[in-house]
Amino acid sequence: xxxxxxxxxxxxxxxxxxxxxxxxxxxxxxxxxxxxxxxxxxxxxxxxxxxxxxxxxxxxxxxxxxxxxxxxxxxxxxxxxxxxxxxxxxxxxxxxxxxxxxxxxxxxxxxxxxxxxxxxxxxxxxxxxxxxxxxxxxxxxxxxxxxxxxxxxxxxxxxxxxxxxxxxxxxxxxxxxxxxxxxxxxxxxxxxxxxxxxxxxxxxxxxxxxxxxxxxxxxxxxxxxxxxxxxxxxxxxxxxxxxxxxxxxxxxxxxxxxxxxxxxxxxxxxxxxxxxxxxxxxxxxxxxxxxxxxxxxxxxxxxxxxxxxxxxxxxxxxxxxxxxxxxxxxxxxxxxxxxxxxxxxxxxxxxxxxxxxxxxxxxxxxxxxx
Amino acid sequence: xxxxxxxxxxxxxxxxxxxxxxxxxxxxxxxxxxxxxxxxxxxxxxxxxxxxxxxxxxxxxxxxxxxxxxxxxxxxxxxxxxxxxxxxxxxxxxxxxxxxxxxxxxxxxxxxxxxxxxxxxxxxxxxxxxxxxxxxxxxxxxxxxxxxxxxxxxxxxxxxxxxxxxxxxxxxxxxxxxxxxxxxxxxxxxxxxxxxxxxxxxxxxxxxxxxxxxxxxxxxxxxxxxxxxxxxxxxxxxxxxxxxxxxxxxxxxxxxxxxxx
Numbered sequence: 001x002x003x004x005x006x007x008x009x010x011x012x013x014x015x016x017x018x019x020x021x022x023x024x025x026x027x028x029x030x031x032x033x034x035x036x037x038x039x040x041x042x043x044x045x046x047x048x049x050x051x052x053x054x055x056x057x058x059x060x061x062x063x064x065x066x067x068x069x070x071x072x073x074x075x076x077x078x079x080x081x082x083x084x085x086x087x088x089x090x091x092x093x094x095x096x097x098x099x100x101x102x103x104x105x106x107x108x109x110x111x112x113x114x115x116x117x118x119x120x121x122x123x124x125x126x127x128x129x130x131x132x133x134x135x136x137x138x139x140x141x142x143x144x145x146x147x148x149x150x151x152x153x154x155x156x157x158x159x160x161x162x163x164x165x166x167x168x169x170x171x172x173x174x175x176x177x178x179x180x181x182x183x184x185x186x187x188x189x190x191x192x193x194x195x196x197x198x199x200x201x202x203x204x205x206x207x208x209x210x211x212x213x214x215x216x217x218x219x220x221x222x223x224x225x226x227x228x229x230x231x232x233x234x235x236x237x238x239x240x241x242x243x244x245x246x247x248x249x250x251x252x253x254x255x256x257x258x259x260x261x262x263x264x265x266x267x268x269x270x271x272x273x274x275x276x277x278x279x280x281x282x283x284x285x286x287x288x289x290x291x292x293x294x295x296x297x298x299x300x301x302x303x304x305x306x307x308x309x310x311x312x313x314x315x316x317x318x319x320x321x322x323x324x325x326x327x328x329x330x331x332x333x334x335x336x337x338x339x340x341x342x343x344x345x346x347x348x349x350x351x352x353x354x355x356x357x358x359x360x361x362x363x364x365x366x367x368x369x370x
Numbered sequence: 371x372x373x374x375x376x377x378x379x380x381x382x383x384x385x386x387x388x389x390x391x392x393x394x395x396x397x398x399x400x401x402x403x404x405x406x407x408x409x410x411x412x413x414x415x416x417x418x419x420x421x422x423x424x425x426x427x428x429x430x431x432x433x434x435x436x437x438x439x440x441x442x443x444x445x446x447x448x449x450x451x452x453x454x455x456x457x458x459x460x461x462x463x464x465x466x467x468x469x470x471x472x473x474x475x476x477x478x479x480x481x482x483x484x485x486x487x488x489x490x491x492x493x494x495x496x497x498x499x500x501x502x503x504x505x506x507x508x509x510x511x512x513x514x515x516x517x518x519x520x521x522x523x524x525x526x527x528x529x530x531x532x533x534x535x536x537x538x539x540x541x542x543x544x545x546x547x548x549x550x551x552x553x554x555x556x557x558x559x560x561x562x563x564x565x566x567x568x569x570x571x572x573x574x575x576x577x578x579x580x581x582x583x584x585x586x587x588x589x590x591x592x593x594x595x596x597x598x599x600x601x602x603x604x605x606x607x608x609x610x611x612x613x614x615x616x617x618x619x620x621x622x623x624x625x626x627x628x629x630x631x
Contacts, residue, residue: 158472170470173417178472266417273414278422280411283429305400305430323400340402 004142007047007092008033009077011058023135029142035059036077044085047092048142048149051127052078054098074098075121082122090149090196093124093141101128109315115206116333124202137258144254145201152197156188167253168264177266180214184337204255212339215251215262219318220339223306224268226286229318231299240295245271307342312351317341328359373625374479375508376465381590381628382478382556383412388590389558391583396565396573398433398453405432408557415478417468425459425557431489432456432561437568444571451492452501454564458486458557477629484508486560490568506555506563515549516619518598522550551618553598554628559591593630601627 006029013033024031032043036059044050054074056062062070071077078094085091096118098104104126105113117126125141127134144165151164158178162168168177184207186192187199207213212220222229236243249267256262272280275289290298303322310317310329326342334341348354390405397405404426411424426432434454439447461482469476489503502523509517523541555563565573577584602618609617 171417172419172468172470173414175469175471175474176413176416178470179413179416182472266413269410269414270417273411273418273420273422278418278420280414281407281423281425282427305403307403323403327399328402340406 002146003028003030004049004139004146005030005032005047006138006142007039007043007050008053008097009036009039009050009074009081010053011035011056012053024138028135028139037061039081041084041086044081044092048145049093049095049124049138050078050081051095051097051138052081052123054096054100054104075123078121078123087196090152091198093145093198093201095125095127095138095141096121096123097127097129099129101126101130111315112210115210118202119206119333124198124205140255140258144258147254148197148201152200156192158182158186158188161186161188165254167251167256169248171248171267171270173249173264173266173270176269177214177264180266184208184213184335205258207335209255209258209262211335212265213335213337214265216265216268216339217260217262219308221246221263221268223301223308223320224265225272225290226283226301226306227290228299228301228320235294235298238295241293242290242295245274245293307340309342309344309347310354312343312347312354329354329357330359331357374463374481374510375484375623375627376477376479376625377462377628378475378630379412379415379464379478380475381630382415383409385556385558385590386412388583388587389561392576392581392587393561393565395576396434396569398435400430401432401434404430415462415464416474416476418464419468421461421463421481423459423461426457427459428457434565434568440569440572441567442570449492449501452490452568453492454561454568455489455491456486456557456561456564457489458560460484460557479625480508480510486555486557488560488564490564506552506560508554509549511622515547516551517622518552518554519549520552520555521546521548553595554623594628597627597630 006024008031010033013035032047034043036056052074056071056073056077062072071080074096078096082091082094101113102110104117108116114126114128118124127137131137147165151161158181162178162181163170166181168174168181185203187195187203192200208215216224218233219229222232225232227235232246236246246263246268249264249271251262251264269280272286275293276282276285277289279285287298287300290300301320303320305323306320307323307326308317309319309321309326310331311319315331321342321344323342325346326344327348328340329343329348331341343351343354343358348358386405386409390402390409394402408424408426411422415422415424432455436451436453437447438450439445439452441447441449441452460480461484462478463481465477465479485505485507487503487505489500491498491500493499504523505521507519507521509515509519601623602621605617605621606614609621611617611620
């Protein structure tokens with residue numbers, strides 16, 4: 001794959017130059033830093049991503065312009081730049097870089113602020129300058145955009161897209177995985193064609209990557225298997241039969257290095273059927289299979305009906321409880337095709353914000369009446 | 371001799387998916403996750419190479435909320451905390467090769483047990499007490515009795531006894547009769563039947579709500595029931611056996627009975 005071009009737009013190009021280049025190895029990408037007044041259409045045409053600084057203060061001439069000609073922050077400038085990309089060209093991904101993610105997030109949970117802010121403001125992603133993985137994530141984004149450009153056409157087939165861009169392997173569970181992708185409504189037809197793939201890119205980044213849908217992270221994967229995430233992390237490094245199988249269904253497609261590892265949900269389901277000898281509903285059969293294939297005794301989840309719950313303050317999703325002590329919730333933007341998210345009844349009683357998004361409060365009320 | 375009854379994986383998954391939406395307000399909140407897990411088990415049939423048993427067991431049944439006396443008119447039943455429970459076990463064998471394309475369907479055949487159990491329970495003294503139970507099953511081409519039948523009570527709900535001893539207790543394990551003919555009852559239909567029994571008015575009101583899943587459910591199940599009753603009507607009219615009842619009981623469906631275009 002060609003070395004990607006990354007365009008950095010900053011009102012203080014000198015400082016941006018050093019911070020971005022610190023994050024990125026020079027061999028990995030060609031980084032061009034421009035003041036907003038120096039951007040050309042050619043820059044936009046050739047770069048994979050445009051990273052726009054959120055605060056734009058050193059741009060004196062802007063303040064003498066009428067409102068419609070003076071974008072006041074990076075989000076507004078990104079919108080202007082998007083409109084300048086020639087219609088026939090797959091556009092670059094537009095991202096915002098900020099040193100104040102927490103402030104920008106406002107009431108949004110910091111855990112989800114990057115993609116929720118991007119969703120709100122019509123850009124692909126919002127990065128924090130203090131993110132230690134900033135360089136790797138920018139590269140993953142640039143590579144993903146580059147790969148999409150190479151294959152994007154107006155009549156893209158889901159199978160082709162999944163086999164190449166998503167690197168879905170040609171395995172027995174491929175059809176199930178394709179069904180999962182299809183149910184998540186990828187915009188690859190009329191809308192995708194109209195936007196030259198930008199809407200598809202945004203769908204993947206904002207509607208798939210952050211949520212447990214056809215790809216799941218270590219916590220959702222471990223819970224489905226019925227073991228603790230910590231144990232599974234350790235087990236994956238042992239080279240055991242379990243780690244080998246899970247390797248075969250790990251996600252290696254575009255953006256796979258954008259964050260923590262992901263696994264194909266269809267692959268995990270197939271794994272559970274295999275190790276339980278065709279009885280995936282039986283906890284006993286599953287546990288016996290896990291015991292046989294693991295490097296040591298697995299840390300089985302103690303919960304009879306394990307579900308992942310959200311932490312009320314941080315909105316992190318790492319804790320497992322029994323479904324009997326929790327209620328499903330629907331945070332803003334949580335996709336209907338994603339796995340159900342839960343919160344503990346105790347947290348719902350103590351946090352009005354969680355109560356507002358609880359799905360099954362009526363059940364609780366019914367129970368208390370009896 | 372008839373071959374084994376077949377289903378499309380897509381139909382099995384769609385039925386569970388519809389019931390997840392249709393019945394959510396009548397089920398304990400844990401049951402949503404259980405139904406999602408059943409759907410996931412069914413999906414495996416599309417890629418599976420071996421016989422797969424789908425189901426929910428004793429440890430994690432599908433549970434309704436308490437019916438508040440809803441089994442009688444105007445919630446007039448005296449037992450307010452009665453609730454329903456569904457367990458099932460279906461042994462299914464995928465036919466042909468795994469399907470590797472999106473939207474591709476695959477047939478599976480009932481390779482063994484296809485049984486759904488409904489129970490009506492209350493909790494007393496910290497323990498579950500089963501007050502009523504029944505087992506809805508599909509037979510096979512050589513099984514005695516009606517192919518689609520219900521056994522009352524669920525024989526496994528009684529204490530297991532040694533068959534050789536043949537103890538003279540009520541509903542012994544060794545006596546699988548009566549096998550009362552019923553329309554074909556999948557696990558989701560077993561759940562619907564139970565909901566309709568213990569939430570008599572609420573369930574019917576819900577079905578009139580105009581929710582999209584209600585329309586889909588009706589359309590989905592209507593073709594099955596239509597085919598069943600048409601089939602049994604023909605069995606009654608064309609059978610040479612002297613008794614229409616025996617004709618109904620002895621009829622065995624073809625393998626494609628549940629395969630719709």
